[in-house]
Amino acid sequence: MTEMTYREALRSTLVEEMDRDPRVLLLGEDIGVYQGTFRITEGLLDRYGPKRVIDTPISELGFIGAAIGMALLGLRPVVEVMTWNFSLPAADQILQNAAKVRYFSGGQVSVPLVIRGPNGAGVQLSAQHSQSLESFYGHFPGLRVVAPATPADAKGLLRTALRSEDPVIFLEHAALYGIKGPVPDGDYTVPFGQAAVVRPGRHVTVVAYSRMLHLALAAADELAREGVECEVVDLRSLRPLDMDTVAESVRRTHRAVVVQEQWPLFGAAAEVAAGIYERCFDDLDAPVERVTGEDVPAPYARNLEKLAFPDEDRIARAVRRVLQ
Amino acid sequence: MQHAEPITVPVDTLLEWYRTLVFCRRFEEQTERSFRRGKIGGYLHVAIGQEAVPLGFLSAIRPDDVFFVSYRDHVHTLVRGTDPGTVMAELYGKLGGTCKGKGGSMHLFDVARGNYGGYGIVGGHIPLAVGAAYALRYQGTDQVCLCFFGDGAMNSGALHEAANLAGLWGREGLCPVVFVVENNQYGMGTSVERASAVVELARRFDAYDIPNERCDGMDVVAVYEVARRVVEEVRRTGRPYAVEALTYRFSGHGAADLFQPYRTKQEVERWRQRDPILVLERRLREAGALDDEAVREVEAWAEKRVQEAVSFAESSPEPPPEELYRDVYGA
Numbered sequence: 001m002t003e004m005t006y007r008e009a010l011r012s013t014l015v016e017e018m019d020r021d022p023r024v025l026l027l028g029e030d031i032g033v034y035q036g037t038f039r040i041t042e043g044l045l046d047r048y049g050p051k052r053v054i055d056t057p058i059s060e061l062g063f064i065g066a067a068i069g070m071a072l073l074g075l076r077p078v079v080e081v082m083t084w085n086f087s088l089p090a091a092d093q094i095l096q097n098a099a100k101v102r103y104f105s106g107g108q109v110s111v112p113l114v115i116r117g118p119n120g121a122g123v124q125l126s127a128q129h130s131q132s133l134e135s136f137y138g139h140f141p142g143l144r145v146v147a148p149a150t151p152a153d154a155k156g157l158l159r160t161a162l163r164s165e166d167p168v169i170f171l172e173h174a175a176l177y178g179i180k181g182p183v184p185d186g187d188y189t190v191p192f193g194q195a196a197v198v199r200p201g202r203h204v205t206v207v208a209y210s211r212m213l214h215l216a217l218a219a220a221d222e223l224a225r226e227g228v229e230c231e232v233v234d235l236r237s238l239r240p241l242d243m244d245t246v247a248e249s250v251r252r253t254h255r256a257v258v259v260q261e262q263w264p265l266f267g268a269a270a271e272v273a274a275g276i277y278e279r280c281f282d283d284l285d286a287p288v289e290r291v292t293g294e295d296v297p298a299p300y301a302r303n304l305e306k307l308a309f310p311d312e313d314r315i316a317r318a319v320r321r322v323l324q
Numbered sequence: 325m326q327h328a329e330p331i332t333v334p335v336d337t338l339l340e341w342y343r344t345l346v347f348c349r350r351f352e353e354q355t356e357r358s359f360r361r362g363k364i365g366g367y368l369h370v371a372i373g374q375e376a377v378p379l380g381f382l383s384a385i386r387p388d389d390v391f392f393v394s395y396r397d398h399v400h401t402l403v404r405g406t407d408p409g410t411v412m413a414e415l416y417g418k419l420g421g422t423c424k425g426k427g428g429s430m431h432l433f434d435v436a437r438g439n440y441g442g443y444g445i446v447g448g449h450i451p452l453a454v455g456a457a458y459a460l461r462y463q464g465t466d467q468v469c470l471c472f473f474g475d476g477a478m479n480s481g482a483l484h485e486a487a488n489l490a491g492l493w494g495r496e497g498l499c500p501v502v503f504v505v506e507n508n509q510y511g512m513g514t515s516v517e518r519a520s521a522v523v524e525l526a527r528r529f530d531a532y533d534i535p536n537e538r539c540d541g542m543d544v545v546a547v548y549e550v551a552r553r554v555v556e557e558v559r560r561t562g563r564p565y566a567v568e569a570l571t572y573r574f575s576g577h578g579a580a581d582l583f584q585p586y587r588t589k590q591e592v593e594r595w596r597q598r599d600p601i602l603v604l605e606r607r608l609r610e611a612g613a614l615d616d617e618a619v620r621e622v623e624a625w626a627e628k629r630v631q632e633a634v635s636f637a638e639s640s641p642e643p644p645p646e647e648l649y650r651d652v653y654g655a
Contacts, residue, residue, distance in 0.1 A: 062488065068451070072459075092445060104427040106423030108423065
């Protein structure tokens, strides 16, 4: 185990895999000379040269499409989107080409492509730069969608992504880059589609992922002082979605709260809640509660932004409601 | 339009091209009949009238080169040597199709022959071809990539973002791609002059420092001469190049384009005088290499081959239900 930040976990995994596999190359805006907006690619241009660390123009549709073409020809491109908001001009490439070309070619091609960058809200970036796109991408078969919350999962999931034969939507979170945690040494991987029980408890299951996991854990600490034992499950992957682990937990606790940063309609929490009802209806002692962002574009003002997204208190209140 | 030294194409090759053009024409006509009979579903975009462009270009590349096409992709696939039965079976939605019946008319693939597919969103495949070209040079080969698309795609953002990247990467010799604009005069029912602020489409590549020219897309020899020179240059330099081939589709945009209110019968008739099959036929007759009897033989051979393709498609089984779930993810 080595203690490192989420940022270092991502960067060191890129270095390890680029050293190991010459097919891995990086593309993105200001990832080279500028060293990366969030410094994930710091020093990599010097280390690997401009053919493998490509500074692109501000042209997501173009360079994400080009990365798909590289992947079709056998390379393993990793695209950094400065934020996931900027993936939208390239949505046609990601959804119509990357996700489906294996299928409509009858299995003749693969797209081993990783697109990574910060997703989500909470740092006063207002409407166009604060949104969570996991249910948008999670809707499409052919994509893998993961959202690590810890440095260890950042490393393990990124390594799995870099070795995957499929396009991977790799959702980081700007608020998590600086957090520290223990990371296993060596060739550590975390498989897709495996949720983790990160805090055991017997009264209620709290399901979260990405930044929301940390709020859920803080809420669990607070509730523990009231004698409530939360079992906190980190989804880690959205597609594939590990409902087995969630359902196994809910069958023991009989209660569930699902937390997401994104808007309520058609969100990940709705999907997880529906899965709980389908699998554990008879085990439930209370309706499943969802804690989500408010159904409005993200505001700028600090006080309004605070109201727009879940916090520990809202999660704790939802837990108390399902325990009544 | 530039005029280079003419390349002498051997008569045997011209005859082979003539057979190919006639066969592709009969094949496309058959697909229209099969569509009307309900054997082919979805969209059907035939390339009747445009055949010389893919034939000229694909005759100028090596077996290990690669290409990307729009959804008007039947002729490209046939001239590259994919078995016509598997192409027809794909259109029929059968297991024996190029993509096991899962792609259909718009998504013909034959990766073993460098055919990286037909794509259904106008302009959407162009960035892929640019990245593929980069990958070829990254891997240290001297292969090239052709990217075929119509005049309609010239106004899509995908073309312009991809062309800019190609211009940039080409400066380092890292983007051996040929953009082949199949200008058939209409993006569906909207003419080039009603859609593009600059009607000479080749010139629009000047904006990305990509050398470009126009060619006569109704004469396969003219297309081939340009294609051979351009492909050679791109292979040598690793820089992109664009060719606008002026062509015409005699058929409707798609199977539903019955009345064609956007053009006159006279206009179609005028272009029919330059039908790529007629143009080549005249050339061969003048050379004394083709007579009425030979034409009849080619027609009979083409018709027979088309019927063999239909028989294969008819007798091929439907994809089994388990195919529904295959090919979504890799291992």
